Amino acid sequence: MNINLILHKLLRVPTAYDYIKGTLAKSDCSLTLDVGCGGFSHLTHFRPAITSVGLDVFPQAIEKSKANGVHDQYIVGDILMESADDLLARAGGKKFDLVMLYDVIEHLPKRRGYELLEKCEALTSKYVLLQTPNGFLPQGPEFGNEYQRHLSGWFPQDFEGLGYNVYGARGTKYLRGYAGGPKHNFPGWMTCDIALASLLRIRTHPRHAFNLVAIKDVRGVPARFGSDAVTD
Secondary structure: OOHHHHHHHHOOOOOHHHHHHHHHHHOOOOEEEEEOOOOOOHHHHHOOOOEEEEEEOOHHHHHHHHHOOOOOEEEEOOOOOOOHHHHHHHOOOOOEEEEEEEOOHHHOOHHHHHHHHHHHHHHEEEEEEEEEEEEOOOOOOHHHOHHHOOOOOEOHHHHHOOOOEEEEEEEEOOOEOHHHOEOOOOOOHHHHHHHHHHHOOOOOOHHHEEEEEEEEEOOOOOOOOOOOOOOO
């Protein structure tokens, strides 16, 4: 195992994988959707216990994902242009237990990002889980792909106001920069970043984190009191 992954576990610095694992373990989440799936997905690690569907607007991304054996099913489509009912019909007609957005929303203007969240919530009966940089992270059209450009920045309060629980992930915003690389490139910078993330307790203090993970249960907040509780 990579030394930095070992440090993540020893120092209890969470990654997106940890949050996905925790969400899948909460309840019966057997049908999942990866929006903007590309050629890789954390959901792959949980198959065959779950069925995962990959959705991407680019056919070449779907072909790459198929070649890598990432998902069980695939949909080529634009989630913002198609209705939730049409997308669900193409996937078998059943709402997903978990809809995941992994480093997607920052590639859209903010207004369109909110529309994307609404559509994802319409596609699930349980959870939406997303990862995005903490604040605006400048990034251009890497590898000649204009769609790699970042067009918006997102903060914890953007999601909290919509009913999401927000956590920190991966490392700190103080030592990571462009495309997740080092702000100050010195030997052992990543080890220092993980240690600093542990000290700052980024899981519960996401304002210090490089990445935000936001999770929403679309069913709402569960009841805390029994039927015989006395309330004002």
